[in-house]
Amino acid sequence: MRGEVMPSLIRPGGDLVETTNAQLGIRLGDLEGHAVDITRRRIWLAVWVFALIFMLLGVRLANLTVGGDGPMLAKKGVPPQMAQERPYIVDRNGVLLATQISAYNLGADARKISNIDETVSALSEMLPGFNREKAKRFLTSNRSYVELMKGLTPQQYKAVLTLGDPALKMQKANRRFYPHGPLASHMLGFVGSDMQGLAGLEFFLDRNVEPSGYDGFLPVTLDIRVQHSVRTELAKSIEKFSATGGSAIVMDVMNGNILSMVSLPDFNPNLTPWNAGHQRLFNMATLGSYELGSVFKVFTASMVLETGAASPEDTFQTSLPISIGRHEITDPHGEKRPLTVGEIVVHSSNIGSAQLALSVAPEVHWGFLERLGLIDKPELEIPELTKPQLPRQWGEVERATSSYGYGISISPLQALVAGAAMVNGGVMYRPRLINDDLPLGVRVISEETSKHMRQIMRAVVTHGTAKNAKKSKFKILGKTGTARMAGQGGYDNNRLMTSFLGAFPAHAPRYAFIVILQEPQQVDGVYGTGAGWNVVPLSTDIVERIAPLLGVMPQPENMPGDKGFIVHKAKEVL
Known part of the structure; x- marks a missing residue:
């Protein structure tokens, strides 16, 4: 129509962009320059972004290397390349108990083993703990790779290389190592093959302690x-004494620190401990639950003195048996x-102990x-902890x-913790x-009751069932326990659990201990099988060895307190 502007037509095969730019007033040359400018700006932006990223990474790397707040162990004098995921475990004097070393996993191409019996025989001779049956089963599988053993040491790695068998494959892997072997295994x-804790403090580490929480070192008591x-x-x-087992714990009575905990038989954590068997893995000191016999008389006597039920x-x-x-x-x-x-405890009277218990109300x-x-x-x-077995x-x-230790089963650990409170002033x-915080203590008996209990338990040694400990120059106090072990037909007189709960030095106890022997047998030259004849001499030997290590000095013969408790002469039966 006249006066109207006709739209530009695009011929078939024409350029839509060119036509659109023409409508906007942009020439082809201007468009090319505009595109070049945009591309140049984008390139410079990318350059600056990458430069900024590399600068930040450089700053962080310098901080980790020099700053000291990273995972390096430079503060302890350990080279950076030795930093590890799991912390070292050290004792209270800094002695290394657990570390991490480079190890090797042994595998094989089962298809290329020429003589299975010869290979298995050679490996079992140079590798302690090598499982022959498992290896034979795996090597007959005709698989391209089977794993034969984990955690080979560098020395074992070199020994395997001397076989010159190209079918054997070695892969490097980290391994947890315990320098003292079975000494503190329980x-x-x-840890397992994945370096995750499966028992003891290793189990605790994975659930309660950050790897960097102790700067790479976990000190224990x-x-x-x-x-x-x-x-x-x-x-x-x-x-x-041909016993089937035994346990012992030593504890600082002023803070609860465990200085020693032994359960025998034990195991070597460096040698596939999960194959050691239940008896060796079982921690008698904390997981065992036992009727400890007359050790309980200490708690019964303390109860009546503390509550005022008796003076x-x-x-x-x-004089006569009692019937209930x-x-x-x-x-x-x-x-x-x-x-x-006191004499009820010193002479270990069941009749007297029962009367003490019944002198207070059941709820008390x-x-x-x-x-x-x-x-x-x-x-x-x-x-590895257990609940008591209660009536x-x-x-x-x-x-x-229960007043004399039957019908209620507890762990040796529980008996020790309660016993320490009886002699340390009542806390x-x-x-x-x-040892990561202040000791947590609660008063359970008065200082006066604790003083009486120290006198009574010292008299057990000087006049009672623990006279075989009287010879110790470090002045021990304590209480014996001899309990028959329960079986399918009731209590067995031939199976005994003997124990001694004690502390030293007697005038001011600093260290408490409990020592237990399971099923000790009669020995030539020893009068009986009760606690006084086996576990008391054992406890004395232990104290004689550890007291000097702990800075405890020998005590004079006429020590204050030895004459502070009057007791009639006991019969010579321990």
Whole structure:
């Protein structure tokens, strides 16, 4: 139409962009220049972004290398290349207990093994713990790769290379290493092939401690010198008395620090510990639950003195057995006369102990055991812990028998923690293997009651069932326990659990201990199989070895306190 502007037409095959630019007033040359400018700006932007990124990375690298707040171990004098994922574990004196080393995994191309029997025989001779049956089964699988063994040391790696068998394959891998072998195996635990903790402190590490939380080092309360001494003496006595096992714990009564914990038989965490068997992996000290016999009389006497149910001068008639329902309680070696509270413990009278327990109300008795931590599962930085085995009901029979350690089963750890509170002034501390905070203590008995208990437990050594410990120049106090072990047909008189709960030095106890032998046998030249004849001499030997290591000095013969408790002469039966 006249006066209207006709739109530009695009011929078939024409350029739409060219036509559009023409409508916008942009010439072809201008468009090309505009595109070049945009591209140039984008390139410069990219250059600046990459420069900024590299600058930030450089700053971070310098900070990690020089700043000291990274994962390097320069503060401890450890070269950066030795930094590791799991912290070192060291004892309270800085002695290395667990570390990480380079190791090798041994595999093979099963298709290329020419003689399976010869190869397996050669490997088993040079590699302790090598599983012959597993290796034979894997090597007959005709697979391109089978794993035969993990964690070979560099020396073992070189030994395998001397075989010159191209079918054997070696892969480098990290390995947890315990320089002292089985010495502290139940406390340290072990890791799996994936370097994850499976037992002991290694298990605790993965769940409660950040790898950098201790700057690469985890200090524990263990004293490896004390541990070695305790384990050596315990092993000697187990062999001497043909016992099936034994355990011992040493603890600082002023803070709950565990200085030694031994359970025998034990295992070597460096040699595939999961194949060691249940008996060796079982920690008697914390996972075992036992009727400890007359050790419990310490807690019973403390209860009546603390509650005021009896005074130290009160006497209880022990001349005749007592009957509770259908049950009769007797004394195997009784004094057959009235005994004070202290004498009941010194002469280990079941009749007297039952009367002490029944002199308080049931709820008071139960509450006192609960206060001492004997009702609930204990706390410690290892997973191998057990709950006490308690009576199904709390009647007179159960209360009477529990007063002298029957019908209630606890771990040695629980007995030690409660026993330490009896002699340290009355404060019970939570046991611990990691000294990471202030000790947590709670008063469970008065200082006056604790003073009485120290006198009573010293008299057990000077006049009672633990007279074989009297010879120690470090002045021990304690209480023996000899308990028959339960079986399918009831209690077996031929299977005993003997124990000694003690502390030293007697005038001002600093270290408490509990030592246990499981099923000790009669030995020529030794009068009996009770605690006084086996575990008391063993405890004395342990104290004689560890006291100098702990800075405890020998005590004079006429030590204050030895004459502070009057007791009639006991019979020569231990």
